Amino acid sequence: MHAQTIDHVALLPLYLAAAAAVAALFAGRFAGAVAMIGLAASAAAAVWVGFGPTRETFAVGQWHSFVADDAAMGAAALFASLTVLVAAVSGRKTPEYCFLLAVSAAGGIALAGSRDLVTLIVALETLTVPLYVLVARPGREGAEAGVTFLIASVTASATALMGAALLYAASGTVHFAGLAEGLGGAPAGLVAAGVALVLGGLAFKLAAVPLHAWAPPVLERAPLPVAAYLASASKLGGAVAVIWVVHFALAQEAGLAAGIVLSVLAVGSIAVGNVAALVQRRTVALLAWSGIAHAGYVLAPLAALATAAGRSDAEAASAAAFAYAVFFVLLEAGAFASLTAVRGEDGDGGAVADLGGLWRSAPGRAAVLLVAVVGLAGLPPALAGTFAKVAVLEWLAGSAVWLAVVVAAGAVVGLGYYLPLARTVLLGRGPAAAKGRFPVAVLAIGAVLVAISLAPQAVLEFTALSR
Incomplete structure (x- = not known):
């Protein structure tokens, strides 16, 4: 044996x-x-x-x-x-x-x-299952958030498992390297169905449209630290899962099928997330809907695998998507950490207008929140967000110009809600006295955001992928 x-x-x-x-x-x-x-x-x-x-x-x-x-x-x-x-x-x-x-x-x-579908899905469930309990704040709304997240997550997991079963039937293996070799001679319909189900199930973790409806209510009703985890580490899990599957398993032989599915997810997420975020008046809801748009930006380089140029340069596409995901989750972590330090771990995000006067009452926490918000908008001096969008647009401009236009348009629309939020924090008037604590934690994530803004190459180097 x-x-x-x-x-x-x-x-x-x-x-x-x-x-x-x-x-x-x-x-x-x-x-x-x-x-x-x-x-x-x-x-x-x-x-x-x-x-x-x-x-x-x-x-x-x-x-x-x-x-x-x-x-x-x-x-x-x-x-x-x-x-x-x-x-x-x-x-x-x-x-x-x-x-x-x-x-x-x-x-x-x-x-x-993880480098096979079984390990990846089991690991993703291990990441997700504890959150069913953590999101359930005491009270009716907390219970509703937990049940909503549970039902949506279980459905998405079943979808991904069905897709994995179809890909196993098509290739005879669940290992990424084996899938990359074995899908070429498989029936096209079987491969397309498997790819669509796997990517659709995994995209739930990113809250990509049309699997996005759980994110805004769950993040709003969860305790702020748990919402921070959902918006950062959990989103990173979804991004890593999708990128790993596309890059290591599907890019060579199933690029067209994956590209079509990811194009729909990316464009839908950018459009729906940005439009919905424009009308939000509560801080966590605004960040949740904008996070859906950012999921589209992560998926956009992978969606360009539908083009001949995309399939021939899959490593650059995956690296651009991974780099954007890293920049994005760090900025989201900064935004939610500073918001928690303002509202307290047991509070909620409150209305955007309630952040007026924060710069005068708590300048340190306001500064970190401003850096995160301006970075998410992709504007200097928070260069982390700028480099993230440049990494995506630079690659899309040479392989899928139409997607580059969609990403650029989405970034412009995003200014319509990020800049008013930043203006409220900096110039607004109101009783925004800080109720939370955690100055060391906020200072630490603020230092990280400044560091990756000054040295983005450190992020770009470790997000470079190879087979």
Whole structure:
């Protein structure tokens, strides 16, 4: 009987995240500190592994189910770091809360290294399932948010699993490398159906249209720290899942089918998200709807796989999508962390008008919120958002001009709601006294946003993908 060898070094970040979850469950009043220390160690281990040679484990012949390369370990470190930020702005929470948060982070780390459909979907569910409980704030609205998220997520997962079954039937394998080789001779209808179901199910995690309806009500009704996690780490999970499947499994032989599906998702998300965000008057609702538009920007480079130019340069398309996802989730994390520091971990986002006077009453938190909002708009001096949009538009301009026009138009429409929000924070008048705490956490994410604005090449380098 042949036993698989396991590369424990490749799995070290996952081991540390899982250990943090278990330790937090039994740590009592120190659960938050234990979870943050364990997840910080996991992020450091991911960076250490990423700087070394590429590691592969769980082999089936020449294919592997888990790969620890630069991009995977960079994504794993980002999952762990975002979870540390959310734990920091959550205040003193129960051991169960910290356990669920750390388990979700472990799912994200496993997702980052996954290289087959089964591992990817199981990891994505591990990332998502704890959130069913975390979003349920006490009271009727919280219960409705939890049930809404549960029903929508289970439906999307079943859809993705059905698609995975069809792709397995078409190729005889679930490994990405095997799918890339085996789909070429399969029936076109079977491949197209499998691709549509898999990408549709995974796009739910990104809240891409038409699978977006859960996001605004769930984010509004969830506690602000959990909303921050949904808008950052959970969205990163959806982006990584879609990018990994398209890049490693579908780009070569199923590029046209994937491109058509992703084009519909991208254009619909940009249009619906931007138009809906224009009429929002509550802060979290505005960020939730704009996040749907940003999901379209992430998917746009992958959608260009429908063109001949896109299929011949799939690595650049995937790198542009991944870079945008990283910039986007960091900016969203900054926006929600600063909002939590203003409203308190048990508050809600409130109305946009309520942020008037924030610059005078809490300039530090207002500055981080301004950097995040201006970055999401893609404007300087918050250059992180500028570089994110340039990375996407630069690639689209040479492969799918019509999509570049859609992305550019969406960015212009976005100014219609981001700039009034920034103006309210900076110049508005009102009683926006800060009710929250967490100055260290807000300062940390603010420093990260400044760092990636000054050195965006650091992000662009680790988001470069290869096969």
